[in-house]
Amino acid sequence: MGNTTTKHIAVIGSGFSGLAAACTLAQKGFKVTVLEKNEKAGGRGRSFSAEGFVFDMGPSWYWMPEVMEEFFQSFGKSTADYYTLKRLDPGYRVFLKDEQLDVSAEMHKIQSLFEGIEPGAGKALAKFMDEAKEKYTAGMGKFVRKPAHSFTEFAELDLLKALFKIQLFSDMRSHLRSHFKSPLLLQLLEFPVLFLGAKPSKTPALYSLMNYADLELGTWYPMGGMAKVPEAMLELAQSLGVQVITNQNVTGFEFEDNEISAVKTQNQTYIVDGVIASADYHHVEQTLLPKKYRQYDEAYWEKRTMSPSSLLFYVGLNEKVPGLEHHNLFFENSFDVHAQEIYDHPQWPSNPLFYLCCPSKTDKTVAPENGENMFFLIPVAPGLQSTDELREHYWNLMCNAVQRRTGTDIRNHVVYKRSFAHEEFQSEYNSFKGNAYGLANTLMQTAFLKPKMKSKQLKNLYYAGQLTVPGPGMPPGIISGQLAAEELSQQLN
């Protein structure tokens, strides 16, 4: 191996975690090559264009803006050097059985909304948010940037105290019910947990920090689309000398003395000193590594609780649809039944809740003039299969709901439509069970209980991304890449 400046690191995958790791390592003087199987960088966060529309393929909620800001600032840049952020107001619209609510960007208005639904809930929200803020500050400050190799990292007294304060050991369902009674408000506050992870009863109360991120820190949007974020990270990476090579499907490795000495793709061999595997952890372990270098077996993975997969539709319309906001949650049906059909008895949902993103309400550049850009998402259990007929069934369910609530039958205005579910998550990202956003944030899968970032068998291999710490989402993905890069760089120096 050469000296630090000449050491070569391969990063597998160009999602948020891979690009964050690549930038961090390049800044430290390593030679970095990112190998991406798809034609375009950005992973789940990239976009595609069709018929004059630009569709973001995955994330649409830009939360925790300070994480992205701090990332770019650590390179002497700012998000403003790459894209313009807009805070959405209302943050989102919720369609309930008999009414609709707009969640304002202003806390006093949200408090009035709560008070109107349940007397006393406005005050209760203020108390709930104070606690959520404490968790956010402790969680994002002290915990999220721990590589979580073992519990001992958390064993300092002040951290232990904070651990109890942030309620890592009690659950979100009971926590919410200790503040609110109205089923409507409970559903509103449980939505980030259901959409991003597991059943509220299995999720640590720590995750009320998500409510703080949602209601207090706000929902933002990068003009041009969410894909502006990975595009900015790619530009930064390239300016730091990182080579990003697309259409490079990593197929295996060469080994020497319990280290990876080379990474192989379908047509190339890259000699390396270290590897960050930011592709789906399960795929790297179970498909790319020989058995003796795996730290988990198939039985371990089978026991993991995955976040939901999703049935998605990317749809372009030749007409505007009044009555919708940028983010729309269709919560007309039973939350509990849908959650059971995702987590307890995995099956296609009978009467699903769904989410409809309509970024053309904010951004003219993502749809042709007078057109509407739509992204539909139904959270569904991982590991299912679908047919075209089944997908059409859900498409029609959602169109009926949109027609009921807005008066427009969008089926008459479709100029582009593409669906995406488990099968595509597997073929596009090598995703375990077709998961959309990784491992669920359950109590038994938090911090040091997640699949480990550091390989025990191979000294120069670190994992990053949504199946390891800190977890799924764009901000955690970025942090994960930074953490893995720090750890590998210490190992190599």
Ligand SMILES: Cc1cc2nc3c(=O)[nH]c(=O)nc-3n(C[C@H](O)[C@H](O)[C@H](O)COP(=O)(O)OP(=O)(O)OC[C@H]3O[C@@H](n4cnc5c(N)ncnc54)[C@H](O)[C@@H]3O)c2cc1C
């Ligand atoms: C539908 C959907 C909606 C979401 N909504 C939000 C949201 O609103 N807000 C939010 O913050 N987060 C959201 N998320 C979660 C967020 O997008 C992900 O957690 C994040 O993008 C994961 O980044 P990553 O780097 O871990 O993985 P990925 O983005 O999956 O990157 C891994 C990369 O590895 C590549 N790869 C796989 N196998 C190989 C191989 N053998 N060789 C080479 N390359 C390989 C893949 O092609 C991919 O590009 C959403 C995700 C989805 C799918």
